[in-house]
């Protein structure tokens with residue numbers, strides 16, 4: 225994800241009215257009522273049947289995930305959907321080159337199956353056996369529901385929601401997926417990473433004793449911004465608020481969820497996983513914005529510290545920061561009665577005793593790429609018709625991050641129970657290029673930012 229200064233916003237280049245861009249191009253035909261979708265016809269392509277896959281959201285991750293999916297024999301990419309045509313074209317070229325290098329899947333996306341618009345996901349989903357959902361996370365509940373309803377197998381990226389309502393929708397759709405025998409794999413890749421899997425087994429067998437506390441970190445310099453001015457320059461006019469928020473999506477909670485949700489979810493999920501996959505019962509914390517200022521940084525914080533408390537009294541002290549020039553750390557620590565384990569994505573895992581001596585290391589290197597393993601597992605489970613459904617734990621870890629955000633934004637202690645049933649719905653009432661999102665800027669282009677102790681979160 226990087227600043228796309230020269231982004232060409234093709235949906236806005238035609239002479240038609242903005243509202244018509246919704247489902248533009250071939251997606252206009254996607255008004256197909258869901259009831260007419262042939263349900264589960266392709267859910268279990270067995271043996272040597274070709275597995276058709278569609279990509280929805282053709283940005284950085286979507287391109288990577290598609291190429292990784294196509295590493296599996298008998299797979300073919302048949303449709304691509306995005307809100308911008310140029311994203312599809314760039315993605316098509318990159319995926320084609322990757323697949324040509326590594327094979328053996330095929331890229332077979334006809335012009336008619338390059339689908340542009342806010343509704344384009346529907347037609348793309350309908351054309352496939354398996355769908356890859358890699359848009360920003362605000363769209364995940366709606367698209368996951370649609371894919372489940374249509375009877376498709378699914379790979380979807382984390383996070384899977386940005387508010388509690390989205391969390392509940394994903395949990396409900398996950399149950400439907402099970403009823404239909406659909407296979408669902410999600411992009412919390414540490415669960416598919418060799419040294420994390422090995423570390424989990426060792427902790428489970430008692431190597432650090434009973435877990436009593438945990439720490440988790442995603443401290444980094446931050447991510448891209450996509451300024452309103454660069455979009456206006458291209459368009460030759462001011463973008464609508466919806467166009468702008470979707471372009472600069474990281475900074476708006478309805479579509480991103482704040483960086484605690486968007487990135488720190490990886491570390492929060494590791495703690496949920498290792499402590500028994502039961503999410504925390506409550507959270508309290510602090511956070512704010514120090515360096516993330518000005519209109520192009522929307523509403524999200526640049527730091528959060530949250531103390532998550534689990535049912536068994538275990539605390540996870542979690543910190544995530546997006547501030548350049550500070551100490552960076554992306555990692556997890558689990559502290560047990562016999563010692564502690566320090567884990568990180570790139571640094572492996574080390575065991576310590578309570579005096580600080582290294583007692584062992586996780587004795588396995590990541591020979592496999594976890595991003596590839598995710599797709600190998602999905603395809604294997606489809607082929608063998610074996611159950612797999614990551615949506616539950618991914619939704620719970622998404623909701624853990626949302627709980628953390630509720631705690632830092634409000635400055636209050638927030639329980640899981642009250643957070644998970646919150647009726648606050650961040651999604652726009654009308655998803656159209658010329659409709660207003662719920663959060664609007666003031667006359668100077670600045671957005672309201674939560675004030676702990678003052679702002680009401682539900």
Ligand SMILES: NC(=O)c1ccc[n+]([C@@H]2O[C@H](COP(=O)([O-])OP(=O)(O)OC[C@H]3O[C@@H](n4cnc5c(N)ncnc54)[C@H](O)[C@@H]3O)[C@@H](O)[C@H]2O)c1
Pocket residue numbers: 225280281282283284285286305306307308311341342345358359360361363381382383411412413470486
């Ligand atoms: N697991 C990981 O390590 C990892 C790494 C990077 C990104 N991700 C996740 O992948 C997702 C996408 O991130 P990214 O880096 O690819 O972002 P990105 O901005 O590069 O790509 C998102 C794409 O989705 C498109 N899009 C937006 N709204 C859409 C809609 N309604 N319908 C169709 N297309 C739409 C955008 O135009 C864009 O091309 C995020 O949820 C992110 O958290 C996961």
